[in-house]
Amino acid sequence: MKFTINKKTLIDGVNTSIGAISNKSQIPVLNGIYLNITQEGITLIGSNGDITIRTFIPATDGEDTIIQDIHEGSVVLQAKLLNSILRKLPEQSVSVEMDEGLRVIIKSGKSKFKLNGMDAAEYPKLPNTTDVNALEIESNVLKDIINQTVFAVSIVETRPILTGVNFKKQGEQLKFVATDSHRLSQIITDLDAPEDFDTTIPGISLKELNKVLPENEVVKLTVKNNMIFFEFGTTLFFSRILDGNYPETDRLIPNTEKTTVKVSNKELTSSLERALVLSDKPIVKLSIDGGIMASITSNTPEVGNLSEDVVLENFEGEDVVISFSAKFALEALKAIKDDNIIIGFNGPMRPFTFKAENDESTLQLVLPVRTV
Amino acid sequence: MKFTINKKTLIDGVNTSIGAISNKSQIPVLNGIYLNITQEGITLIGSNGDITIRTFIPATDGEDTIIQDIHEGSVVLQAKLLNSILRKLPEQSVSVEMDEGLRVIIKSGKSKFKLNGMDAAEYPKLPNTTDVNALEIESNVLKDIINQTVFAVSIVETRPILTGVNFKKQGEQLKFVATDSHRLSQIITDLDAPEDFDTTIPGISLKELNKVLPENEVVKLTVKNNMIFFEFGTTLFFSRILDGNYPETDRLIPNTEKTTVKVSNKELTSSLERALVLSDKPIVKLSIDGGIMASITSNTPEVGNLSEDVVLENFEGEDVVISFSAKFALEALKAIKDDNIIIGFNGPMRPFTFKAENDESTLQLVLPVRTV
Structure with missing residues (x-):
């Protein structure tokens, strides 16, 4: 040689x-x-x-x-x-x-x-791939899908299927969902997919795929024998897929909202990031009373506490006081590329949603935390 | 407040x-x-x-x-x-x-x-400093002195005095020495110092001092009650000094050389850095035979080996084959800011020296390693 x-x-x-x-x-x-x-x-x-x-x-x-x-x-x-x-x-x-x-x-x-x-x-022999039932996605679109979902997969193995992102054909659309049962991330696109496409890919595989995906290439996805193949340029990336059926998540997503507000993504992100200074996993309390300004408070008794005011626009509906993980909310906000975010609440004990002001395809859902 | x-x-x-x-x-x-x-x-x-x-x-x-x-x-x-x-x-x-x-x-x-x-x-009370017996050094000069010596201090506590850099008045000059007994770094400057200046400052203190020293300020050094004070701008940095007498190191430094060669600092550095790919602490063997080219070899049996040719200039004296730590040699080379290095040997079992081609003030000495 x-x-x-x-x-x-x-x-x-x-x-x-x-x-x-x-x-x-x-x-x-x-x-x-x-x-x-x-x-x-x-x-x-x-x-x-x-x-x-x-x-x-x-x-x-x-x-x-x-x-x-x-x-x-x-x-x-x-x-x-x-x-x-x-x-x-x-x-x-x-x-x-x-x-x-x-x-x-x-x-x-x-x-x-x-x-x-x-x-x-x-060296182990590689399985063969085939060209049947292939789904084609532009690499930049696939990168966005991974970035906007993979952070929400479960990192504990109690329900292994939740450690992956589910790719599923639903009518004429393709739906991508990740949830660890405390928050959920969903993207719905108009991509054309083979009829039976429903597969759950380990989050760690998608993170590695993301690192090697080039810009502006067509990626061909094929599923065969519990493996998923991603082909692009002269490279073939393949991974095992997760066994079992992905849970039905549509019932978790509220159809109506009792409260909606518009906030600046940047302003809300920077307020929540300050809560991370006091604790690794801060719980924040968001209070909307009257609808012009929200207050965010976070208390870590041995260290201190924080209070922030965040400007609201387009407030509609009821006042609300709700507690949640600042880290989950920050990850959800980061996955939304819009300058303005629409938050939808259904009272203090129900999941609430983050959506882009100008993009219907992405939905981020966070469950509240019960506090004393 | x-x-x-x-x-x-x-x-x-x-x-x-x-x-x-x-x-x-x-x-x-x-x-x-x-x-x-x-x-x-x-x-x-x-x-x-x-x-x-x-x-x-x-x-x-x-x-x-x-x-x-x-x-x-x-x-x-x-x-x-x-x-x-x-x-x-x-x-x-x-x-x-x-x-x-x-x-x-x-x-x-x-x-x-x-x-x-x-x-x-x-909060503990601070000791008072005084203005007597002060030594003044320009901050950039002090930074250079620290950078060119502190890496050579001992990191083991068997001889605590060797964990510091010795600052000592010697005739009309000020000498800075660090050694861990496997290599030695020395700078001699024409700085004016108080008559009895002889103090050994912990290497870790000097590393911290280096981080906060500004550019282009005068630094005033004062020794009092087992403490050294560094004053610059509106800042006072002080540290304990090490007890005991610093060993006499002049006898370690050879007065004559049996072999001298000139090499490119960059070329020798890059050859020795490649030895670090095979091992964390590689021992390299340098062979000079005839004086136009040196060969450097390094062998890590379970991984592989490396051989390098390095161009020599101005070879004088005897052929030599000598083994040493690539890491110590690299640190010595890095402390010398000249493009060309003069290496002086006194046979395979004696310490050898690195000096800048155009600067007499700095000397780096490395002890060889016995190999089978």
């Missing part, structure tokens, strides 16, 4: 695959990055068993030669070590060569590293 | 004093920052018992009023909490007010924090 390539190109490929590697796998070969070189190019694979990322560096790009001096072969190299070495090499060009004893020599300028490789034959 | 001030000005004062506060002190009042407000201005003090930083914000600056609405008084506030609150306040102006029950109200715009203060009477 041998090839010569521009350092930057190889680093980009390694960076894409390395996101799937945990460095702490019980299976030694999974701590490595799989490299397979053919006359067509280099295939790189990283995996932690749950998530796998395969990417490809083609040998040529039109008239340009990207990889020189190709001798076919494959090897598995310590991922973190390879990454560190490539970043420290003195010259732009790097050559990689393996001798018969799995010894890999990485040369650049006056530097020469010799590493112990692992046998590529020990 | 009451005052109103620009948020930024108060943050700067808090930031200066907070460097001395550990947040984990057994004495509750030392987890706080002491504030004393008079018609002249605000005094802020932070201390961990070993290091104390006192700074002052004057009430006026010429014609300009810096602090408004002054009612005299003092209080101690949780340092980290105060700092976080000030940074999050919505407006530029902040007012601070204490009621009779040590309750402190911090107001800015529509935000109001109430904090539990601590009784200023419980």
Whole structure:
């Protein structure tokens, strides 16, 4: 096995695959990055068993030669070590060569590293993907969907299905929902999807996917054998999906509101962030009385307390006093990209909602906290 | 107690004093920052018992009023909490007010924090400084001296005196030395000092001092009662000094060299940094044979090995093969600000030296490591 390539190109490929590697796998070969070189190019694979990322560096790009001096072969190299070495090499060009004893020599300028490789034959085989039943999403849209839902998944394993984001066809629309049963995030889009699309993808998989998703590419999603495949450019990302049926969440979402107000996203965010100064997980009390100004208070007895006034617009309905987690409200506000937020209340003990003033697709719901 | 001030000005004062506060002190009042407000201005003090930083914000600056609405008084506030609150306040102006029950109200715009203060009477009294026997150093020179020595102090307490940097008058010069007995760093300057100046300052104190030293100010050093005082601008930084006599280090420094070479600081640094990819504490072997090129090798059996060629200039004397800690050599190289380094060897078992090509004042010495 041998090839010569521009350092930057190889680093980009390694960076894409390395996101799937945990460095702490019980299976030694999974701590490595799989490299397979053919006359067509280099295939790189990283995996932690749950998530796998395969990417490809083609040998040529039109008239340009990207990889020189190709001798076919494959090897598995310590991922973190390879990454560190490539970043420290003195010259732009790097050559990689393996001798018969799995010894890999990485040369650049006056530097020469010799590493112990692992046998590529020990690397797990990848499942095959198919083109049937594919859903296509523009990468920037998929990034937005992930950013606006994934924070709300459960991080405890008591109900494993809640650790994922549910992707589901509903009529002519596609619905994305995440909830940890204390708050819920939902996006409804007009995306076209295969008839039976209903799958729940682990939040941690989507977070890793988000890191490697490029801008402005079409992403093709396929579900097969309890796996979901995301294909984009020369990269294939796949993950296990969660077993079981996602709970029916529509009944949680109120159809009417007893109180609605408009507030500045920035002003409300900055008031709630100050509550985080007094405590890691502050509970705040929001009081609306008369409708021109809301007061937000937060009390951490051993440290002190905070009171804030927030300007309200378009107040309609009843006065309300409600307590909730500042952290959940902040995460909900962050997921809404609008300058102004419409908050809808149904009394002090019912979930309340955050919506963008100018966008119907996103809904953030937070449950109140009972206080003494 | 009451005052109103620009948020930024108060943050700067808090930031200066907070460097001395550990947040984990057994004495509750030392987890706080002491504030004393008079018609002249605000005094802020932070201390961990070993290091104390006192700074002052004057009430006026010429014609300009810096602090408004002054009612005299003092209080101690949780340092980290105060700092976080000030940074999050919505407006530029902040007012601070204490009621009779040590309750402190911090107001800015529509935000109001109430904090539990601590009784200023419980705060330790500060020692007095005097103006006798003062040594004056320009702050940028003192920063350089700290940066070029403090990394070489011992971090183990087996010989406590070695955890400090020795400042000593020697003839008409002032000598600064740090050593952990595996390497040594020395600077000799033409600074004028009081006759008996010989004091060893804890490395951790100098690191904290370095963080708060401003650019281009004169720093006045005074030693009194086992304390060293550094005065600059409106700030006083003081620290305990180390008991005992600093060892005689001149005998460690070779007067002659059997081999000298000139190398590029950047090239040697980058070669040695690559050895750090294979191991946290790599031992490298440097071989000079013939004098045009040195080879550097490093071997970490379970991971792999590295070989590097480094261009030599002005080789004089004997060939040499010597093993040493890459980390110690890198720290020594970093402390020398010259593009070119002169290395002097006295055979494989004797300490070797790094000097700047164009600056005689700094000497870095590293002991070799015996290898099998």
